[in-house]
Amino acid sequence: MSESCYHCGDDVIGKGYSLGDKKFCCNGCKSVYQLLHENGLNSFYAMEEQAGVKPKSSDVHRYDFLDLPAIRERYIDFEDENSVHVKLFLPAIHCSSCIYLLENIHKIEPRILSCQTNFTERTATIAFKKSFPFPELALLLDRIGYPPNFEEKKEVNKSIDKTFLYQMGVAGFAFGSIMLWSFPEYLGIDEAPAGFRSLTAYLSFFVSIPVLLYSARDYYMSAFKAIRYKQINIDVPITLGILALYAQSCYHIFSGLGPGYMDSFAGFIFFLLIGKWFQRKTYRSLSFDRDYASYFPVAVLRIKNEEEEIVEIEKIEEGDHLMIRNDEIVPCDVILVSDTAQIDYSFVTGESVPVTIKKGQLVYAGGRLIGAKTRFQAKSKSERSRLANLWNKSSNVSEERSISQKKWDKLSAYFLVGVIIVASIAAISWAFIDTNRIVSTVVSVLIVACPCALALSRPFTYGNTMRKMGRSGLYLQNTEVIEDINEVTDIVFDKTGTLTKGSQEKVTFEGEMLTDQEWGSVLILSNSSTHVLSRTIARWIKNKNLSIDSNVEVENYNESVGQGIEGQVSDQHIKIGSAKFMGLDAQDGTFISINGEVRGKFMFASELRDGLESMMADLTSNYTVHVLSGDSEKDAQMMQEAFPSLENCLFKQSPEDKFAYTQQLQEQGKHVMMIGDGLNDSGALAKADVGIAISEDVFQFSPNSNGILEANKLHKLTSILVTSNFAKTVLRICLAFSIFYNIVGLGFAITGNLTPLVAAVLMPISSISIVIISTVFIHFRK
């Protein structure tokens, strides 16, 4: 029955805003619609319904810092006499309509020359005339609902990606060409003239030189590095194998024995590179390793000699007076100089209801100011704020991890030892039979033992698993995280914002019930405010399905920031707000008074996310589950009722406590998975073996972590963990297959029967079957 906004699709509460027959939830959405409509961009709505992003009303000076030369330089790619080129990160891009709108933005602002979006990276490359100021461009994007994110310094290293593609191209070219030329050999056609055969052999040799020197060079480098640190990794046996293969082939070619194994050689490298490429394709638009600075604004207003000036946040000194505007993040620990302020700590704690701060009180960095411009005094430099300290403390510990990598290296070492033993046995045996063939047999053993299939099984199994998890809503930083997940024994949850929803949507009303008509008046008043609690109250009253005449206007409307709202609806004077606003003694709750008489109060509580009860029951049977909450114990009973199997539930945990708790578990030899959402969890997230950040919008905000989980998919955690465990089984199957192929190959090699033809058949079959096994198993399992 409720209508939804034509622009953004949110519920229209109360009368809303209308234009013609179209309804909007807020003035912002309506003005974006008008702007698009006037400029002939209506296809925006035709492509995907309600595709819009609700714009936030922001200050016109919000982007003024882009005029500072030092900052401007940071974001501009290229500039000439007429035009400026920038690449901006617009995390709000989410559908094809967004691309349409952004790429037609020149119709709205003719001074923009062109705009090209990249959906995967959520970026837009924009060229505009020099006469168009950069801050205005940012403001225009903000107004239509795509605020650029300047805090995040996204440096996607393109040159490495490209080198990789070049390497693959060269190897693929060599592989295809040599196979074509080797066809007579495969078919056993001996009639080809000797001149032709040696010509193809020499051509193969030339074509494979760039493969040896260019395409495969990363393997030598990695192997060399490992040996220098007296370690063995998978690249050591690979390098040994491909060098043996190449040397043997050159010997064959130059002594006129035939074309050698150049086809297998190029094929090896090609398949290995494909495996690496598959593993590297990750979620480029998401950030997992963030610097604490990426949460803070780039610049702030500083007051010097009673004049406002814009400075970069690095230049803030202790004692500076700062002006923070509505919706800006406090960049360092500060003391409030103005009388009161509303601070939303949702980034820090996950709790979205704002806190009221009084003059002289401390505000921690990371809080977001709500309300009018407010003056603060800096108490520390930004990099010395409490959050930054916590962040730095935790980032030091995250170096030593990846137990799985070590396991894998150990396996490689065993493998190498095995190969050397087999090669020695073969050499000794042949010493009794035919001493001339010792060298060629040993080389054959090295060739066939090259763990190509082994090296492919991990990237493909885990790469496929990672993609599958992505479809379930968990985005991992890289494939190694899957191995870490499988080691986990303990799962630690944060409560606020993780297990519970960030907003406090559970409403209870205490006091005498109002009449329908009175509820109607309260609804109409609360509709006039955009405050979180007013909207929650409005939604709660709407859900009562009363017959309400919504065509009444509010008169004498007044909103006292941080206190409450009041207004005249028909003949009633209604006030909604805190106890202080009503003139009562300080107490919790939001009160309602009609014509001066207090009628009751609303209490708000956060609600658990859906489906968690059964998830928790499943989890506690396989893992030890802990819940750490920064709140007081008021929700203890709710937690106990919802999760009867939960044993470890601690309250009043500071960020440092959470970090210490995780560390303590690890010292007991446990492998910990931490699941949290706010900056206050960032220490524990980084310390844990696996840190998973919960986020309502995966592109917007999350602390540094190994993976980001969509908030509404948290109940799927159990099935995600099962998928992860299944990957281990699939990997074992793949390993068994690749070892089977190696044994078959060794059989040929030891008996001296490893002809180029056998190698050319065995190599692709083993590699391709591994790819097929891992893909089929992972994808066709429900």
Added chain:
Amino acid sequence: MGIIYLMLIVSLIIALFFLVSFLWATKNGQFEDDHTPSIRILFDDENNEQPNYLEDDGSTKV
């Protein structure tokens, strides 16, 4: 049998042609964004001067 030498050379030239085009395409960023162009191609070509295919309320006829 001489024809086989010619074919050998032709095959090498064709393969080289494809290799060079691949490298060129990579260099020009053809593989940097493999999603957006697939959406972009679905947009109608719009011409500001002649909005005659727009209905009164401005929505595009389907």
